[in-house]
Amino acid sequence: MERKIKIAVVGIGLMGSQHLIAIKNSKKADLHSVVDINERSRAHAKKFKVPFYKNSSALIKNNKPDAVIVATPNQFHEKHTISFLNAKIPVLLEKPISSNIQKAKKIIASSRKNKTHLLIGYHRRHNAISTKVKNKISKGKLGKIVSVNVMCWLYKNKEWFKEKWRVKKGGGPLGINLVHDIDLICYLLGPIKYVQASSSNRIRKYRVEDTAVVNFVFKSGALGTLSVSDTIVSPWSYELTAGENPAYSITNQSAYYIGGTKSSIQFPNYKEWYNKKERSWWKPILHKDESTRESRYTLTNQINHLCDVVNKKAKPKITGEDGLVSLKIFAAIIKSAKTGKKVKIK
Numbered sequence: 041m042e043r044k045i046k047i048a049v050v051g052i053g054l055m056g057s058q059h060l061i062a063i064k065n066s067k068k069a070d071l072h073s074v075v076d077i078n079e080r081s082r083a084h085a086k087k088f089k090v091p092f093y094k095n096s097s098a099l100i101k102n103n104k105p106d107a108v109i110v111a112t113p114n115q116f117h118e119k120h121t122i123s124f125l126n127a128k129i130p131v132l133l134e135k136p137i138s139s140n141i142q143k144a145k146k147i148i149a150s151s152r153k154n155k156t157h158l159l160i161g162y163h164r165r166h167n168a169i170s171t172k173v174k175n176k177i178s179k180g181k182l183g184k185i186v187s188v189n190v191m192c193w194l195y196k197n198k199e200w201f202k203e204k205w206r207v208k209k210g211g212g213p214l215g216i217n218l219v220h221d222i223d224l225i226c227y228l229l230g231p232i233k234y235v236q237a238s239s240s241n242r243i244r245k246y247r248v249e250d251t252a253v254v255n256f257v258f259k260s261g262a263l264g265t266l267s268v269s270d271t272i273v274s275p276w277s278y279e280l281t282a283g284e285n286p287a288y289s290i291t292n293q294s295a296y297y298i299g300g301t302k303s304s305i306q307f308p309n310y311k312e313w314y315n316k317k318e319r320s321w322w323k324p325i326l327h328k329d330e331s332t333r334e335s336r337y338t339l340t341n342q343i344n345h346l347c348d349v350v351n352k353k354a355k356p357k358i359t360g361e362d363g364l365v366s367l368k369i370f371a372a373i374i375k376s377a378k379t380g381k382k383v384k385i386k
């Protein structure tokens with residue numbers, strides 16, 4: 041039996057508290073401690089019977105864990121992550137890697153300099169459904185990928201907007217929701233070459249967008265579209281269809297549609313569509329349903345993967361470089377939405 045990895049969680053807010061549960065559900069990990077500047081998080085330490093620290097230096101100085109999860113607000117990612125990497129403690133850093141590209145590069149450089157692993161928390165890649173779709177595409181089951189359509193339509197209630205940062209730059213659906221989708225489509229379909237985007241604040245009238253559409257050109261030549269909005273009452277978003285987070289009421293819809301020359305796939309409510317013999321719009325379209333609804337385990341899968349990396353049994357599935365790629369695409373989308381022009385990803 042391999043040794044259990046002791047993990048500290050830094051920042052016990054919306055996401056950090058989910059990680060506490062995921063660690064509890066993992067057979068490979070133990071919770072080491074919790075760190076938060078806010079005294080109210082001491083209650084979590086009490087509940088899980090672990091030490092509480094008010095800052096990361098106190099943790100590093102007094103009681104080094106085997107790994108940490110950094111789930112603090114984006115603007116603190118650089119400071120916290122680099123302090124742990126300098127202490128040679130592997131980090132699972134919440135998405136996005138940072139609030140800007142320069143800081144993201146510093147984080148990656150620190151991981152390299154310290155020869156210490158950095159993993160980015162794009163947890164959807166740890167969902168069995170994503171692995172299944174990835175395998176289908178890699179094995180050529182869909183033929184040549186022609187196009188992908190992604191929907192991220194949801195309705196955020198009044199309470200969500202009480203936090204002032206959520207109505208300012210970076211707090212809209214492009215900054216909050218879209219990055220997960222960018223990471224997932226790059227994982228499934230490969231690198232993106234160009235983006236072109238339009239955004240609007242027509243409905244909510246905040247300074248930040250409530251709705252946006254994005255066109256993608258992939259290096260493979262495939263084309264894609266993504267439509268995101270936080271002011272549409274609808275079931276068509278990954279959150280409401282994957283069932284990863286019990287906070288959302290799950291539906292049996294899908295949000296991703298990937299089309300190839302042999303067949304097409306929709307998921308998270310997985311269906312594969314195809315013609316039996318001759319490929320033709322005049323022939324019946326059949327579908328295989330091989331639903332993989334293990335979504336509730338996604339965050340625990342991510343913890344297990346972190347433990348495997350620390351135990352030298354796996355390499356990081358989502359690296360700092362992957363985090364930088366999605367951040368660059370995000371920045372290009374923001375630029376294109378401002379100028380209306382197509383932007384090349386460098």
Ligand SMILES: NC(=O)c1ccc[n+]([C@@H]2O[C@H](COP(=O)([O-])OP(=O)(O)OC[C@H]3O[C@@H](n4cnc5c(N)ncnc54)[C@H](O)[C@@H]3O)[C@@H](O)[C@H]2O)c1
Nearest residue numbers: 051052053054055056076077078111112113114134135136
């Ligand atoms: N993977 C996902 O699906 C997902 C979902 C939500 C948020 N996130 C990411 O998780 C991170 C946190 O977001 P959130 O929504 O949980 O935020 P939050 O505001 O709910 O929680 C942040 C926590 O960090 C603590 N904190 C702030 N400054 C700190 C410091 N200097 N030292 C220690 N603790 C500090 C706060 O007290 C708070 O408890 C962000 O990077 C966000 O993008 C990821």
